[in-house]
Amino acid sequence: MRVMVIVKGTEDSEAGGKPPPELLADMGAFNQTLIDAGVFVDAGGLKETRKGARVAFSGKDRAVTKGPFPNISELAAGYWIWKVKDLDEAIEWAKRCPNPMPGPSVIEIREMFEMGDFS
Numbered sequence: 001m002r003v004m005v006i007v008k009g010t011e012d013s014e015a016g017g018k019p020p021p022e023l024l025a026d027m028g029a030f031n032q033t034l035i036d037a038g039v040f041v042d043a044g045g046l047k048e049t050r051k052g053a054r055v056a057f058s059g060k061d062r063a064v065t066k067g068p069f070p071n072i073s074e075l076a077a078g079y080w081i082w083k084v085k086d087l088d089e090a091i092e093w094a095k096r097c098p099n100p101m102p103g104p105s106v107i108e109i110r111e112m113f114e115m116g117d118f119s
Contacts, residue, residue, distance in 0.1 A: 001111060002041065003082050003090045008106040009049075009075030014068065016048040019102070021080065026098035034082065039093060041081035047076060073106070 007013075017028075031056045034040035046052075049067035056063040069075060078100065082092045099105055 001084060001086065002085060003087070003104055004110050005080040005082055005090065005094060006076050006108040006110065007045075007078040008108060010076040010101045010103060010105055011054055011072060011074045011117070013046075013077035014048045014050075014072050014075075016050070021024050023098065023100075023102065027100065033096075034093065036098045037064045039084060041083055042094070043078070043080040045078040046076055077101075081112070 014086075031040060031043060049069040051066040054065045054067075054069070057066070082090060082093065084093065087109065094107050094109060097107065100107065
């Protein structure tokens with residue numbers, strides 16, 4: 001199964017600065033471990049929400065709101081896509097991850113739909 005592993009936003013991620021070099025090195029090593037284990041599918045970081053927009057849909061109407069957005073802890077700051085056997089394996093990998101932020105942070109794991117889920 002595939003999961004999306006979402007790094008939740010923090011004040012640090014919304015500030016838009018670059019991660020410290022040690023954090024980049026630790027994440028690079030962790031990503032290499034994921035690659036070597038055949039778990040890594042994709043990953044990326046997201047720029048701060050002041051550089052983004054939301055499009056809200058209501059029937060045929062569209063409303064655009066440009067960032068920044070409130071409720072920072074509900075925002076996504078980055079993600080991985082992992083291929084794992086089950087949620088428990090994804091949790092074990094997430095527990096091995098370096099803290100993705102300089103301060104306290106949260107990682108959310110969500111199972112992704114597969115084409116077979118719709119047949």
